[in-house]
Amino acid sequence: MAALSDQLLVVAILGYLLAMICHAVEYAFGTRSVIGRAAARPERERVLVGAGVGAAGGSGPVDDPAPVAGTKLPGTDAPVPSGGARSPRAVLAGRAAVALTVLAAVLHLAVLTTRGIAAERMPWGNMYEYLLSVTFVGMVGWLVLLYRRATLRHLGLFVTLAMVLLLAVAGLVLYVPIVPLVPALDSYWFVVHVATIATSSGILLLGAVPAVMYLIRHGYDQGKRSFPYSLGVRVPAADTLERLTFRLHAFAFPIFTFAVMAGAVWAEAAWGRYWGWDPKEIWAFISWVVYAGYLHARATPSVKRPVATWIAVLGFLTMQMNLYGVNIFFEGLHSYGGLD
Numbered sequence: 001m002a003a004l005s006d007q008l009l010v011v012a013i014l015g016y017l018l019a020m021i022c023h024a025v026e027y028a029f030g031t032r033s034v035i036g037r038a039a040a041r042p043e044r045e046r047v048l049v050g051a052g053v054g055a056a057g058g059s060g061p062v063d064d065p066a067p068v069a070g071t072k073l074p075g076t077d078a079p080v081p082s083g084g085a086r087s088p089r090a091v092l093a094g095r096a097a098v099a100l101t102v103l104a105a106v107l108h109l110a111v112l113t114t115r116g117i118a119a120e121r122m123p124w125g126n127m128y129e130y131l132l133s134v135t136f137v138g139m140v141g142w143l144v145l146l147y148r149r150a151t152l153r154h155l156g157l158f159v160t161l162a163m164v165l166l167l168a169v170a171g172l173v174l175y176v177p178i179v180p181l182v183p184a185l186d187s188y189w190f191v192v193h194v195a196t197i198a199t200s201s202g203i204l205l206l207g208a209v210p211a212v213m214y215l216i217r218h219g220y221d222q223g224k225r226s227f228p229y230s231l232g233v234r235v236p237a238a239d240t241l242e243r244l245t246f247r248l249h250a251f252a253f254p255i256f257t258f259a260v261m262a263g264a265v266w267a268e269a270a271w272g273r274y275w276g277w278d279p280k281e282i283w284a285f286i287s288w289v290v291y292a293g294y295l296h297a298r299a300t301p302s303v304k305r306p307v308a309t310w311i312a313v314l315g316f317l318t319m320q321m322n323l324y325g326v327n328i329f330f331e332g333l334h335s336y337g338g339l340d
Contacts, residue, residue, distance in 0.1 A: 001114045001115075001117045001118035002114075002115070002118040002119075002177070002178050004114050005110075005111050005112075005114040005115040005118060006171075006175075008107055008110050008111045008114060009111045009132075009167065009170075009171050010171070011107050012104050012107035012108045012110075012111055012167065013104075013164060013167050013168060013171065015100055015101075015103050015104030015107055016100075016101070016104045016160050016163040016164050016167065017160075017164050018100050019096075019097045019098075019100035019101040019104060019156070019160045020097075020157060020160035020161055020163075020164055022093045022094070022096045022097035022100060023093075023094070023097040023153075023154075023156045023157035023160060024157055025089075025090065025093035026090045026091070026093045026094035026097065026153075026154070027154055027157050027234055029087055029089065029090045029093075094153055097153075097156055097160075098146065098153065098156070101139075101142075101143065101156065101160060102143065104139075104163075105136070105139045105140065105143060108132070108135070108136050108139060108167075109136060111132060112129075112132055112133060112136060115129060115132070115178070118178055119178045121181060122190070122191060122194070122195075124190070124194040124195075124198065125179070125181050125185065126174075126176055126179075127170075127174045127176075127323070127324075127327050128170050128174040128175050128176055130194070130198060130323075131166060131167075131169070131170045131174060131323070132167070132170055133198045133202070134198050134201045134202045134205060134323075135163055135166050135167060135170075135202065135205070136202070137198060137199050137201070137202025137203065137205075138159075138162075138163075138202040138203065138205040138206040139159075139163060140202075141202060141203050141206045141248075142156070142159050142206055145206075145244075151236060151240075152236060152240075152244070154234055154235050154236065155209060155210065155213060155235065155236070158209050158212075158213060159206070159209055162205070162209065187266065187269065187270065189262065189265065189266035189269060189270075190266075192262050192266075193259060193262040193263045193266050196255055196256075196258055196259035196262060197256070197259035197260075197263070199252075199255055199259075200252045200253075200255040200256035200259055201256075201319060201323075203248055203251060203252035203255070204248070204249065204252045204256070204291070204315070204316065204319060205316070205319075206248055207244075207245055207248030207249050207252065207312065207316075208312070208313065208316040210241045210242075210244040210245045210248070211241075211245040211309050211312045211313050211316070212313060213231075213232070213235050213236075213241050214238055214241035214242045214245055214305075214306075214309055215306060215309055215310070215313070216228050216229055216231050216232045216235070217232035217235050217236075217237070217238040217241055218232075218238045218305075218306055219232065220232030220233060221238055242305050242309065245309060245312060246298050249291065249294060249295065249298075249312055249315075250295060253291055253292070253295060256287075256288065256291065257288065260284055260285070260288055263281075263284070267281075279326045280322065280326050280327075283318060283321055283322035283325075283326055284322060286318050286322075287315055287318040287319050287322055290311060290314055290315040290318050291312070291315040293311050293315075294308055294309075294311040294312040294315055297311055
């Protein structure tokens with residue numbers, strides 16, 4: 001089973017890679033796709049409303065000619081996608097990307113299942129297994145979002161890119177053979193704490209994607225055309241990305257809070273104290289404070305949305321420090337990474 005799990009991981013990475021390539025094809029050539037039109041629609045609606053179409057108190061629709069495909073929307077640099085013809089190859093590539101993502105997610109689940117069967121425990125005993133679990137939660141969250149809002153499909157390019165990179169790091173750098181749990185982990189709190197921290201971390205990982213893309217799209221809307229702001233031309237509208245970022249973080253933060261509290265209770269049962277300023281505990285607290293700061297900033301009218309979103313990105317970086325930096329560079333009671 002352990003060997004099968006390793007082989008399935010390679011296939012899952014290839015599945016995500018192929019999905020990423022298909023997403024890239026749609027992203028590059030799908031200006032006439034449904035997704036392309038949906039991404040540009042908010043810009044067109046703002047222009048038309050500003051011109052008086054459907055405005056409250058107006059005298060009725062203004063007989064302005066419809067924007068012509070291939071030209072630019074009035075007052076913007078965004079190209080007008082065709083309302084009629086589509087690019088069949090780009091649409092097909094987008095659908096293939098979703099199908100391949102679902103297939104890769106099933107293989108991803110099989111990697112965790114076979115690893116758990118081989119270890120005769122939940123597959124959360126080291127950094128390798130934990131990262132597999134976090135990325136799987138993030139992917140499930142992405143598929144749920146995609147099912148509910150198909151217009152987010154262009155973000156799939158960046159979600160699958162993150163999956164390929166993280167799983168490659170897991171397989172090439174963090175991989176360790178299956179070993180029994182250390183005595184401190186052999187507790188029912190192992191399931192409670194790690195399940196909730198992996199779930200919240202996976203959702204926060206997913207939330208980092210629209211956060212970064214919002215900053216890119218916002219910069220593009222402000223007239224910046226250099227890389228990476230040029231990527232913002234075909235992602236969803238900035239407001240859509242910002243709201244999605246907030247909702248994902250607002251959903252994950254209470255779970256993350258409970259996970260930290262459960263970890264403290266587990267620490268008292270295992271080591272006789274709730275808090276000991278272990279490096280992992282310190283960085284978990286830092287992450288909690290930063291994410292709390294993001295939600296507070298997001299709820300404060302005087303704080304601009306890009307500023308609040310940068311705080312969310314900072315929170316994601318602290319989580320990465322907690323996952324990689326603490327396990328690799330620090331020694332402590334939470335040093336269960338499995339790396340020498």
